[in-house]
Each structure stands twice: as C-alpha cells, then as structure tokens.
Amino acid sequence: ETGVTQSPTHLIKTRGQQVTLRCSSQSGHNTVSWYQQALGQGPQFIFQYYREEENGRGNFPPRFSGLQFPNYSSELNVNALELDDSALYLCASSLPEIEAFFGQGTRLTVV
Amino acid sequence: GENVEQHPSTLSVQEGDSAVIKCTYSDSASNYFPWYKQELGKRPQLIIDIRSNVGEKKDQRIAVTLNKTAKHFSLHITETQPEDSAVYFCAASEDYQLIWGAGTKLIIKP
Numbered sequence: 001e002t003g004v005t006q007s008p009t010h011l012i013k014t015r016g017q018q019v020t021l022r023c024s025s026q027s028g029h030n031t032v033s034w035y036q037q038a039l040g041q042g043p044q045f046i047f048q049y050y051r052e053e054e055n056g057r058g059n060f061p062p063r064f065s066g067l068q069f070p071n072y073s074s075e076l077n078v079n080a081l082e083l084d085d086s087a088l089y090l091c092a093s094s095l096p097e098i099e100a101f102f103g104q105g106t107r108l109t110v111v
Numbered sequence: 112g113e114n115v116e117q118h119p120s121t122l123s124v125q126e127g128d129s130a131v132i133k134c135t136y137s138d139s140a141s142n143y144f145p146w147y148k149q150e151l152g153k154r155p156q157l158i159i160d161i162r163s164n165v166g167e168k169k170d171q172r173i174a175v176t177l178n179k180t181a182k183h184f185s186l187h188i189t190e191t192q193p194e195d196s197a198v199y200f201c202a203a204s205e206d207y208q209l210i211w212g213a214g215t216k217l218i219i220k221p
Contacts, residue, residue, distance in 0.1 A: 033209070099157050
C-alpha cells in the first residue's frame, strides 16, 4: 500500500452533473497531482498542487478544477460532466525530487 | 510542452527471454524518467526510474538506459517471468508533472 487513498472508488453520474473526487496524500507529501486515465490509455496529466497552490496544468478545460488543503489532501472537481469524462481518475502524492505514489483511483462513469 | 512516444504498443516474448520497451521525449528540460507497471484494475506502480545525470540504472532483472542526446530511454527486463505480464508506462518530467507514454502491453508466453 502507498498511503495515498482516494474516495469514492466508483461513481456513476449523469451528463451535466458535477462531481468531486477526493485524495488523501501520503503523510508529509506536499505535492499532489491528478491524472485522467481513459480505458486502454496512459494517464493524462490534469494539474498539480504544491502547498495549496496550483503548480502546473495539463490540456484540460476550466470545468476541471482543484483544491489542496492545509493538510495537503486534495479535491478534483469536474463541472458539466460529459460522456468522455468517463475514466479512472488517479491522484499521486510526492515530495519535490521524490517519486510519486499513486492512489487506487476513482472509476467515474458518466451516463 | 513535453510529448512522450512509446513503442511497441504490444510485446509478446517467451518466458525466460528479454523484453525491451523504448520511449522518446521531446523536451530537453525533462530530467526525471520513471517506468511504471500497471496490472489490470490496479494503480500504476513505480518499478524503476532514472535521472538525467545518469546513463543507466539496474535493479535485479530490470534496467533502464537513457540517451539524453537522442532523447530516448529504454526499459530492459531480463529472464522474463509470467508475473511480468502487465502494461508498462514510461513517463518524462521536469517538475514531477509526469507526461506519459501510451503504454506497452507485455505478454509473457509460457
């Protein structure tokens, strides 16, 4: 186990709804990154948070937003869900210059 | 921005033989190159990584080589075993914002 936990593990939402995914980082890790992994593809970088500030963003629209809390846990929010948002969402926590550890992911299905 | 290409998409090798997976990257500023193994339905797990100041790194049956000039790096698995069957991803990063290859499905034939 990596010490990184995500909730919920599975989620079904309707197109147009909003969703919040949560990530509890490994103790002491101040950096959290979020990835979207569509079926059969590699993870795509969404954004990274370092000490509560966004520290880099991939090619995702503004309806993907995030937050990092003082305890370094993090949330990923997605508004106006689309069918193509169906994927495994992974968060990874790390310290600068140290490898990233992944949570088990949240499987989001948009119907 | 960074772009990572990975080949082959599927690799089938006889048990006991070696497997090689190759990746190229575009951003010369990238300085960290991890390899992850992902089994079906599970999270990616780091198996080996290399930094840009090193040309080769080995850990038992697994090795990674890096050619900074050519901007490519490779994963080598020797004496493959059934439990090596999985999808392998390479990634490149300048600041731990990992940019991933598309993955290689490694199949170990008995």
